[in-house]
Amino acid sequence: MDQHRAALNGAALNRSRLWRLVCLLVPLAFLGLFFAYPVASIIGRGLGERGHLDPSPVLDVVRDSRLRSIAWFTTWQAFVSTVCTFVVAWPLTYVVARSAIPGRRWLRAFVIVPFVMPTVVVAIAFLALLQPDGPLGFLGWERGVAPILLAHVFFNVAVVVRTVGTFWEHLDPRTVDAARVLGASRLRAFVTTTLPLLAPAIAAAASIVFLFTFTSFGVVLLLGGAQRATLEVEIYRQTARLLDLRTAAGLALAQMVAIVVLLAVTARLQERRATTQRLVTATDGVRRPRGSAQWVAVLAAVAGTGVFLGAPLVVLVVRSFSAGGHFTLAHYRALASTGDNGLLFVPAWQAVRNSLVYALEATAIAVVVGGLAAVAIAARPGRASRAVDVFIMLPLGTSAVTVGFGFLIALDRGPLDLRTSVLLVPIAHAIVAIPFVVRAMVPVLRSIDPRLREAARVLGASPARVWREIDLPVVLRAVGVAAGFAAAVSLGEFGATVFIARPDTLTIPVAIYRLLGRPGGANFGQAMALSTLLMAVTALVVLLMEGVRPSRATEF
Amino acid sequence: MKRITVLAIAMAVVVAACGSSHTSSTSKASKDTTVVLMTHDSFAVSKPVLAAFERASGIKVKVLKAGDAGAELNQAILTKDHPLADVMFGVDNTFLGRALDNNIFEPYRAGGIDRVSRAFVLDSQHRVTPVDYGDICLNYDKTWFGHDGRPPAPTSAGDLVNPAYKGLTVVENPASSSPGLGFLLATIATYGDGGWQTYWANLRKNGVLVDDGWDQAYDGDFTVSGGKRPIVVSYASSPPADVVFSSPHRGVPRVGVVYTSCFRQVEFVGVLRGAKHPNAAQRLVDFMISEPFQRDVPLEMYVYPVRRDTPLPPVFTKFGALAPHPAVIAPSEIGKHRDEWIKTWTNTVLH
Numbered sequence: 008m009d010q011h012r013a014a015l016n017g018a019a020l021n022r023s024r025l026w027r028l029v030c031l032l033v034p035l036a037f038l039g040l041f042f043a044y045p046v047a048s049i050i051g052r053g054l055g056e057r058g059h060l061d062p063s064p065v066l067d068v069v070r071d072s073r074l075r076s077i078a079w080f081t082t083w084q085a086f087v088s089t090v091c092t093f094v095v096a097w098p099l100t101y102v103v104a105r106s107a108i109p110g111r112r113w114l115r116a117f118v119i120v121p122f123v124m125p126t127v128v129v130a131i132a133f134l135a136l137l138q139p140d141g142p143l144g145f146l147g148w149e150r151g152v153a154p155i156l157l158a159h160v161f162f163n164v165a166v167v168v169r170t171v172g173t174f175w176e177h178l179d180p181r182t183v184d185a186a187r188v189l190g191a192s193r194l195r196a197f198v199t200t201t202l203p204l205l206a207p208a209i210a211a212a213a214s215i216v217f218l219f220t221f222t223s224f225g226v227v228l229l230l231g232g233a234q235r236a237t238l239e240v241e242i243y244r245q246t247a248r249l250l251d252l253r254t255a256a257g258l259a260l261a262q263m264v265a266i267v268v269l270l271a272v273t274a275r276l277q278e279r280r281a282t283t284q285r286l287v288t289a290t291d292g293v294r295r296p297r298g299s300a301q302w303v304a305v306l307a308a309v310a311g312t313g314v315f316l317g318a319p320l321v322v323l324v325v326r327s328f329s330a331g332g333h334f335t336l337a338h339y340r341a342l343a344s345t346g347d348n349g350l351l352f353v354p355a356w357q358a359v360r361n362s363l364v365y366a367l368e369a370t371a372i373a374v375v376v377g378g379l380a381a382v383a384i385a386a387r388p389g390r391a392s393r394a395v396d397v398f399i400m401l402p403l404g405t406s407a408v409t410v411g412f413g414f415l416i417a418l419d420r421g422p423l424d425l426r427t428s429v430l431l432v433p434i435a436h437a438i439v440a441i442p443f444v445v446r447a448m449v450p451v452l453r454s455i456d457p458r459l460r461e462a463a464r465v466l467g468a469s470p471a472r473v474w475r476e477i478d479l480p481v482v483l484r485a486v487g488v489a490a491g492f493a494a495a496v497s498l499g500e501f502g503a504t505v506f507i508a509r510p511d512t513l514t515i516p517v518a519i520y521r522l523l524g525r526p527g528g529a530n531f532g533q534a535m536a537l538s539t540l541l542m543a544v545t546a547l548v549v550l551l552m553e554g555v556r557p558s559r560a561t562e563f
Numbered sequence: 564m565k566r567i568t569v570l571a572i573a574m575a576v577v578v579a580a581c582g583s584s585h586t587s588s589t590s591k592a593s594k595d596t597t598v599v600l601m602t603h604d605s606f607a608v609s610k611p612v613l614a615a616f617e618r619a620s621g622i623k624v625k626v627l628k629a630g631d632a633g634a635e636l637n638q639a640i641l642t643k644d645h646p647l648a649d650v651m652f653g654v655d656n657t658f659l660g661r662a663l664d665n666n667i668f669e670p671y672r673a674g675g676i677d678r679v680s681r682a683f684v685l686d687s688q689h690r691v692t693p694v695d696y697g698d699i700c701l702n703y704d705k706t707w708f709g710h711d712g713r714p715p716a717p718t719s720a721g722d723l724v725n726p727a728y729k730g731l732t733v734v735e736n737p738a739s740s741s742p743g744l745g746f747l748l749a750t751i752a753t754y755g756d757g758g759w760q761t762y763w764a765n766l767r768k769n770g771v772l773v774d775d776g777w778d779q780a781y782d783g784d785f786t787v788s789g790g791k792r793p794i795v796v797s798y799a800s801s802p803p804a805d806v807v808f809s810s811p812h813r814g815v816p817r818v819g820v821v822y823t824s825c826f827r828q829v830e831f832v833g834v835l836r837g838a839k840h841p842n843a844a845q846r847l848v849d850f851m852i853s854e855p856f857q858r859d860v861p862l863e864m865y866v867y868p869v870r871r872d873t874p875l876p877p878v879f880t881k882f883g884a885l886a887p888h889p890a891v892i893a894p895s896e897i898g899k900h901r902d903e904w905i906k907t908w909t910n911t912v913l914h
Contacts, residue, residue: 083603127776131783138791150772228739228775244738247634248659249902326789330810337810408634414637419645425626426647427599505604523778524605525865526801526818527808531782 010307026470030383031395034376034441041403041434045413046259052416053256064257074241078261081237085221088159092216093209094166095160095315098308103168104175106305107293114309115169116550121316122165123499123545125516126158126225128525132319133158133230142318154230159223163216163494164316170215170243173488174208174450175201180302207453210277211440211446216271218403221266221402240261242406249359259409266404270397277450320542325534330528338532342540351518355537361543362498365514366548369436369497370490376437377444377493378486382474384445385452400447402438407502410435429512435503442491447489451482493551500544515541572604597623598843600834601630601639601648608856608864610899618849622843625843632658639835650847652694656685656829657744660898663690668833669841673775674849674871679771683829683869685894692853697866698886699745699828700801701821704786717794720750720824723766730770733784733792738905740776745826746796746909748897752890753824763911772911787817799825800865802882807862816882825886830866 027372054060068074102108103115121129135156136143144479148154178201186196198475238258246254263518286437296302342355351358379557380399384392402410425431455478463473501516523533595617606628617623629635632653637649643665654662662668668690676684676692683693701720708716714727723732735743751759771791774780781797784790787805802816832851834844848855857868861879868875875883 127778130779135789136784229779247630247637248738250637250640333811335811412638412641415642415647419642424645425644482762506630520778522605523782525808526781526797526804527810528788529808529810531788532810 008459013350016239028381030379030386034383035379035395035456036440037376037501038398038402038441042410042438045417046405046409047413048407048417049252049413050256050259053195053252053254053259056253061253064253065260067254067257068261074258077236077238080235081239082239082265084159084227085223086154088156088163088217088220089213091156092160092163093167093213095312096164096171098268099164099312100168100172100175101307102308105180105293107295108309111293112550115172115390116491116546116553118168118316118494119165119310119549120320120542120545121161122163123495123541124162124320124538125499125501125519125541127229128323128519128534129158129161129319130226130229132322133161135322136318137420143328150230151230152235154235155223155235158226159220159378161316161319162226163219164312166215166219167212169488169492170212170447171205173447175205175513177451177484180203180294207277207450210273211450214273214400214405215442215446216406217269218266218400220358222262222404223407224407236541239406243408246408249413255409258404263401266401270400270404271393274393274396275541293404297410322364323535323538324542327532327539330532335532338529338536341529341533342536349511350479351521353513355518355533358513358515359540362514362541362544363548365433365436366494366497368433369440370493370552372433372437373440373444374486374490374491377489378448380441381445381448381452382478385449386507388453396445396449400442403442410438411503430511431503433497434498436497437493439500439503440496443492443496444486444489447485447492448482451485452478455481487553491552494548494552495545498548500543515544529536585911595621595623595841596840597625598650598840598847599625599627599648599652600847601627601629601635601653603635603653604628604630605864606652609859609863612855612859614670615855620843620846621849622846624847636662639667643667643836646835648895649840650832652830652832652851653833654691654831654833655741656827656894656896657741657748657857657901658755659685659691659894660901662833664898666843669835669836669838669843671834671848673845673852675835675852678871679852679869680871681870682788685829685831691700691833692848692852693869694832695864696827696869697831698753698825698889699742699749699796700710700799700825700886701746701783702795703819704793705819705823707786707819716819718764718823719754719821719823723771723794724762724769726769728769728773728794731792732766732769732794733772733774733780733790734796735780736773736775737908740774741828742777742796742798744901744905745828747904749824749826749890751904752826752892760907760911763908767912771912798865799885800861800867800879800883803876803878804859804865806878808880813817820884822884822886823888823891827886827889827891829869
C-alpha cells in the first residue's frame with residue numbers, strides 16, 4: 008500500500024515539477040528583462056566608468072562618514088516606522104479580521120486610500136495640521152523625524168491591516184476558544200496560539216513596510232527638513248542632479264545588498280513559521296462584539312484610526328471645495344471642462360480614464376505573473392524558493408531613478424527600444440505590484456494541508472485539477488485582496504510614471520504634480536479636487552476588485 | 564536554461580510586437596514626419612498654436628516630458644548614443660555648461676535668431692537657441708506686512724537677516740530646485756565670495772525655512788497659499804499668475820516682488836545630435852522663436868519671450884515687471900563652481 012502510494016506520488020511529482028518550472032519561468036523572465044537587466048546596466052556603467060570594474064564606490068558607503076550616516080538614518084527610521092505602523096494598525100487589523108460589524112468591507116477598502124495619495128499632497132496636508140497654529144501645532148512637529156514617522160505610518164497602515172487582517176480572518180477561532188477554555192488568559196491565548204499562526208503574514212507585511220520606508224523619498228524630502236536624506240534621496244541626487252553615476256551605483260548596490268540580507272532572513276522566518284492549518288471562511292471567524300465593553304473597544308479602534316487616517320484627507324477635501332474661504336464647486340467644474348490646458352495637454356478627465364486603464368492592465372499582469380510565482384514558491388519551500396521570493400521583492404527596495412535610468416540605457420535599440428512606448432507604464436506599475444500579490448498569496452497557499460492535495464491525486468486528479476479544486480478556492484480571496492493592492496499601487500504610482508508618462512498618457516498623480524508646479528489658487532484648488540477624485544476612484548476600484556469573486560470562494 | 568532563453572526571446576518579441584503596433588498605428592494615422600520634443604515638466608503650449616504649426620509644416624510634434632530640468636538633461640546625456648528625441652527644450656543657463664561639455668547638441672543657426680536680443684544668445688556656435696527668460700526673485704505677501712506691529716514689506720535680500728524679519732522666509736534647496744539655485748546665485752553675485760556665506764549664515768540664524776522644492780514652499784508654506792511664511796523665493800511673474808489663476812477672481816495680485824537680488828534664468832532649445840529627423844527638428848526650433856509661439860509663452864509658462872517686439876498680454880504689462888539689474892554669472896562660471904557652491908551652502912545652512 009505504502010509502496011503503491013509512493014510510486015503514484017513519484018509520477019505526479021515529476022509532472023508537478025514541470026508545472027512548477029513553468030510557473031517560475033514567467034515571473035523570472037518578466038523581471039529579468041524589465042528589472043534586473045536595466046538595473047545591472049546602469050550599475051555596471053557606474054562602476055565601469057574608469058574603464059574597468061571598480062567596486063570602490065560600494066566601499067565608500069562604509070568609508071565616507073556622510074554616506075555612512077545616511078545609511079544609518081535610512082535603516083533606523085525604517086525600523087522605527089515599521090514598528091510604529093504595526094502599533095497603530097493593530098487595533099484596526101483585529102477589528103477587520105475578527106469583528107462582525109457593519110461596513111467591514113468598506114473599512115478595508117477605505118483604509119487603502121492614504122496608501123495611494125501623492126506624497127507632496129499628503130505633505131501639504133500634514134504641514135497644515137502641524138504648523139504652529141494648526142490643530143496639532145502644540146506638538147511642535149513641523150519638520151524633522153516625528154512628521155516623517157507620522158507620514159510613514161499614515162501611508163502604510165493599509166499594508167498591515169490588509170495583509171495580516173486577511174490572513175487572520177481565516178484562522179479558526181476555535182483554537183483560541185480551546186485555549187481560553189483550558190484557562191489561558193486573553194493575552195496568553197493570543198500570544199501562544201494566534202500570534203505564532205499569524206507570524207508568516209506579519210513577516211510579509213513587515214518586510215513590505217520596511218522596504219517602503221527604507222526607500223522613502225518624497226516624505227523624507229518634504230517633511231524631514233532639507234538636511235535629512237535616505238539612501239534613496241541620495242541616489243536620486245547623485246543620478247538626476249549631479250550625474251555622478253559612480254557614487255550612485257555604489258549606493259544602489261549597498262542598498263540592494265542590505266535588502267537582500269533582510270529579505271532572505273524574513274523569507275526564512277516566514278517559511279519556518281508557516282504551519283498548515285484548517286482555514287475557515289471569512290464569515291466563520293468573525294463574531295459580533297458582545298456587551299458594551301467590547302463595542303466600545305471596537306468603536307474606539309475604528310474611530311482612533313479613522314481620525315488619524317482621515318484628518319489629513321479631510322484637509323484636502325475641504326480645500327478642494329473652497330476658494331477665498333467660501334464654498335465652491337469651481338475647481339471641479341474647471342477639471343470637468345474640456346477647455347484648452349497647455350500644461351496638461353489633455354483635459355483632466357482623460358487622466359482619470361488613463362489611470363483606470365493602466366490600473367486594470369497592471370493588475371492583470373501582476374496577478375498573472377505574481378500568481379504563478381506564488382504558486383511556485385509555496386509549492387516547495389527551500390533555498391531556490393527563497394531566492395526567487397527575494398528577487399521578486401527586490402524592485403520594492405530599488406530606487407525608481409535607478410530602474411528608470413537603467414531602462415534608458417539598457418533597452419535602447421531594436422525591438423527592445425521601449426523607452427517611449429506606452430506599454431511601459433503598466434509594466435512599471437506591475438513590477439511594483441507583483442510583490443504584493445506574492446506576499447498575499449504565499450502564506451495562504453502554504454497553510455493548505457498537503458494531505459488534501461495528496462488525497463485528490465490518489466483519487467486520480469491531474470495537477471491542474473488539484474490546483475483548481477483545492478488551492479484555487481482557498482486562494483481566490485487572497486487574490487482579490489492582492490488585486491486590490493495592485494490596482495492601488497498603480498493608481499498612486501508616481502516615481503516611475505513621471506519618467507515614462509507622455510502627455511497623452513497622463514495619470515492622476517502626475518497631473519496633480521503638474522498643477523501644483525504652477526502658482527495661483529485655481530491651480531492649487533484643481534490639484535486638491537483631483538486628489539479628492541483620486542481618493543474616491545481608489546476606494547471604488549478596490550471595493551470592486553474585492554467584491555468581484557465567485558461565490559465558491561466562500562465555500563471552503 | 565535553454566527554456567529561459569527561449570521564453571525570454573518569445574516575451575521580448577511579443578512585447579516588441581505590441582510596442583511597434585502602437586507606434587505604427589500612430590504613424591499610420593498621419594503620413595507626416597513625427598518629431599519628438601523632449602522637455603521638462605513645466606513646458607506648456609496652447610493647443611491652437613501647436614496645431615497651426617503642425618498643419619502648416621506637415622510635422623507632427625510628440626512631446627516627451629522627462630522630469631525636472633536636471634533629470635531631463637541627465638537623461639539626454641545618458642542616451643546621447645541613441646537619443647530619445649529630436650529636439651530638447653529646457654536647458655537653462657545654470658545647466659548650459661554641462662549640456663555643452665557633453666556635446667549633446669548639433670549646431671543650428673535658427674531662422675529668426677536675429678530678432679532675438681543678443682544678450683540671450685549665450686552660445687556663439689548656436690548649439691542652443693534661447694526661447695524664454697524670467698527672473699527668480701523674492702516674493703512677499705502684500706496683505707501681510709505693515710500693520711499690527713509687523714515690519715514693512717522687504718525691499719532687498721539684506722532685509723531678510725534683520726531681526727524684524729525673523730522666521731518669515733522660506734527658500735528652496737538649491738541642490739534640488741532651480742529657483743533655489745537661482746536665488747543662491749543672486750546672493751553670490753550680490754555679496755561676492757566670502758560675503759554670501761556670511762549672508763546665509765545670518766539668514767539661518769534668522770530662522771530661514773528650507774523646503775525641498777518650489778511647490779512645497781509656494782503652495783504649502785507661503786501665506787498667500789495658507790502657510791505661515793510671508794516671504795518666499797519664486798519668480799517675478801508670480802503676480803500675473805496670481806491674478807490669472809486667482810480663485811475667486813481678483814483684479815490685483817496679492818503677491819509682491821522684491822526687484823533687487825534677482826537672478827535671470829534663460830531657457831534654451833537645441834537639436835539633439837543623432838536626431839532621427841534633423842530637418843524637421845530645425846523647423847521646430849524655428850517655430851519656437853517665431854512670433855506665434857513667442858506670444859504664447861507668457862500665459863502658458865509664465866516666462867518672457869526672447870523675441871524682440873513680441874507683444875505682452877495686459878496682465879504682464881500691468882503686473883509683470885522685470886528686475887532692472889538682475890544678477891549675471893556666465894554659464895561657464897556656474898558650470899565650474901555649481902557643485903562646490905551648493906556644497907558650501909549645504910554646510911552653511913543645513914549642517
